[in-house]
Amino acid sequence: MRFATIRHLGIKELRSLARDPIMLGLILFAFTAAIYSAATAMPETLNKAPISIVDEDRSPLSARIVDAFYLPHFLSPVMITQAEMDARMDAGLDTFALNIPPEFQRDLLAGRQPTIQLNVDATRMSQAFTGSGYIQTMITSEVTEFVQRYRGVAAPPVDLALRARFNPSLTQAWFGAVMEVINNVTMLSIVLTGAALIREREHGTIEHLLVMPVTPCEIMTSKVWAMGLVVLVACAFALVFVVQGLLSVPIEGSLVLFLAGTALHLFATTSMGIFMGTIARSMPQFGLLLMLILMPLEMLSGGVTPRESMPDWIQVIMQIAPTTHFVSLAQAILYRGAGLDVVWPQCAILVVIGAVFFGITLVRFRKTIGILG
Template identity: 45%
Template structure:
């Protein structure tokens, strides 16, 4: 009971220190609200109301039908311009795509002669232009097939139907919002836990703690609990009110299950942050040390790039030493696919094992730091 009281007292001290750090509080609020929305939604590269112009030199029923097929939400209502006007609009950045329909297009098509539709792409908008040109080509091909061969033919014995599970409209913000939330948990957890130890050294309060009747493991546990509670609470509020509420991203799985897995993950990351802080004496040194760790954990977690596309040896290494890899697999399964505990418990066990190893290493390192 005495040890528990010590841990609770030290945890309260850490929470008061976080409450007194207004810059950190503002950063946490920003990271889990505006930053999640800006990165996942406002910064989207999806094709959405893409500015399109049409140079119609045929003026036929078929050309009019093709123009009518270019509709929102993928494309903005197309503007019919002359060739010089379209060139000027694209040069000014007012049209990403310009479709040119040549003269006698419909007559040559019905006569069986080869015809060409030209799509001019403003390649400075790389992602939108590439996807937009592909969608426009698909739209035109489908409309031409229906116009020239109405109805099903006798040879059409097989119909291929595609359905997208878990994200029917392939909305990128559904994916990027949750991934950004997990990245924010990783970044802030490392920084907040490590900064708590550096702050003790820079302010000279670590000496005051050492003369108290507390043990090193009680200090370490209190720092993990305090920083973990703050980040876990902020991430859950962001998931419910920002990702699900404001952005409309559906959460398929149980929130309590995600909270349990996230709690295990923040313990592992907080222990890593404390371990990195034990090798440094100032915030500048800690920042230089933690930045490459953050970059590697995020880039190689499987959230930004598929884990399956990495070399086999790297996949095995990440599954052995990185809790971020297991957290991404766990969170995607719970939040996207709505799976239960029976399917994600291996990932939770792996994260718990890594957290236990990290805590043991931190305790051993922390004793050496205090002895020094």
């Protein structure tokens, strides 16, 4: 290969990308607004859940229960009648509807076990699951304090000393921001290289390249380094200015080491993008093919669900996916501050996977070039 030729062809790819406002907008959105929204859209706790209460007891205890619901976990309770409860739930106005029965306080003080009815709109999955536990704990606490005349906490038989490592405050936004960067690196590297090849085929410039003294390997290598460089620069920008700057997420490890590992990952994913570009004949076809490939790569890589909880056969199959090892490498460096002595196995595996993907794609690309010629 002639490196001067590869450099000039890569610069041509960068100029072509610079004239594509849609792709530039996608890159800008993926590494700014998408990361911010993914981080802030992961709620830490229940937040502003709408609740209505039917208070048929009208006692001091029921008033205490009503007053226990306030911001930020719940909106101010709407006091309604029994007849309004079902209609409001059907209209989607309330996630929770609490019904305190008549004589609730008197039955409780008499030693009976009265029941409070809680209606939950289960279509709101996250709020329904989390909020039910919140409400149970809050009502139990208020009733216990009312009966005992003080708010006491029973001493547990075993004292659990909790030590949360790598995320002491258990802030979910930290996880969401970094994982969105990882996912967007994979997505954009595949999209940019595949779209670059399809764009040349649609514009007819691929035929111009066939009559020039360039080889398929040089053409493919130029697309890999050019699009990989764009994603790498965008990734570095997102980590420094969006993740660390705007979201104030601490990065424990070396950014240089992470970007080096990202480059190895891009070697594999850009090759995948070119391979998919040789299969698809248009951008709509490429988009459909992308959904079939990208979703399993992201969902089964271990970033969303721990790989240990997946079936054994899926764990074996996903060993050949570069995202599996990239997620492991990225989490080790960015979350736990790992060095090269820890992540070198993932780096070595990414090199092997990238070389295999590049070789397979080059064979396919040569066949496609031969057909077009």
